[in-house]
Amino acid sequence: MADPDPCALCGRYGDALPMERHHLVPEHRKESPVVTVCSPCHDQLHALFTNEELIEEYHTAERLRAADRMADYLDWIRGTDKTSIEVRTSDRVRRER
Template structure:
């Protein structure tokens, strides 16, 4: 695993045993590149954003982290161990 892949693309915590691969530009919008994320981070992204929104944001993780819901999530998960998992709340 390279240094870039050693941390989650969204929360920037070290990755654990379980890794999922997120398409910053959704596959349905032609995206092919993937980034490593924790399962909980991946589910949070897709619970909060649709493919159209993710396509507009693209590879800009800083923009995602600046979104109020994602910022709150990242602050909450920042102290959790790499393999931490919990149910993900759906977007209201």
């Protein structure tokens, strides 16, 4: 059996790590490219970014990985074996939704 694809954000992989498809251009799913991300990264990015920000500025895995808002999280998650996390949507994202 082939190794699963790594998370496009944190680079982790493994049979126990749940993976999801992230539409890089939310709200335009039919046309949107997708990347495979682990569930913790997917939860975190939706807690930190509005759909508008994802559409306008963070529509590639490279831009998401380079985002200042993701830096501390990515440094932390790469050093763990967590397969799920509790996230809190940022106040800024809550206000803009």
